[in-house]
Amino acid sequence: MNDRLTALKLFARAGRVGNFSSAGRELGLSQASASRLIAALEADVGATLFSRTTRAVTLTEAGEAYLMRVETILAALDEADHEARGTGELRGVLRVGTPVSFALREIIPRLPAFIEQHPALKIELRVTDRYPDLVTEGIDVSFQFGALPDSSATARKFIRQPRILTASPDYLRAHGTPTMPSDLAHHSVIISPAHPSPTFSFRKDGRVASVRIDGQLAITVNEGAIASAVVGLGIAASSEASARAELEAGALVRVLPDWDFGSMEVNALFVSGKIIKPAARAFTDFLIAELRR
Known part of the structure; x- marks a missing residue:
């Protein structure tokens, strides 16, 4: 029975990532063991679930239909286990997607308290300033700023942070301080x-005032933009929270503080149509409570 449950978990991940080896590694299985479990599952089901090539594996039509049901069953089983324990204890693996600044400045400083409450839970932070694919990357909850690119995700409004402009005192002394947009x-x-x-x-x-801006530096990670502003490379846009430490230390100052530069909404994203994992729901509730204090 345990092999069957492992096989179902393996099948669900392999169906999303298109690779037995990487899916097996997530579950601590060798490539040979992963292949054996999938073959045994197909034999038990009585259907070919994957089309195999030398480069990748893809779900067959039967595999696609089976995956939809299996993912629902696994999520429901996780929820049932959590409720049966009746202690609020969380187990398993929680995969969290987050932009770099939000991870470094908001999530990681608060992780010790959450981990202390749930010592049996393992947490994987997928830290990147690109929008992750929740399905193929197996992410349980992703915290994202701004417009939502993925219509297949279910969004829960998290917080709203003011967007600001900052620059270093040295940059402003050398280039002047903007007084108008x-x-x-x-x-x-x-x-x-x-x-x-x-x-x-x-x-x-x-x-309303609009201006077309220009600069020598473009950077794909917002933490890099803030660091670049600190050393005087220009004026950086960020959320207020992302630059709070540098503002308090005097390394950065607000630019055009009397003008409203809008705000950045933060959303918690979950895969649409799937039961939300108890750990994902608990972690989201925890962060909301912490950030609203």
């Missing part, structure tokens, strides 16, 4: 995930 056209503005558009829009007293 139009002044940004004459400054080096660092392009980053916090605001990848070349047009910045601001509001003040019912007025």
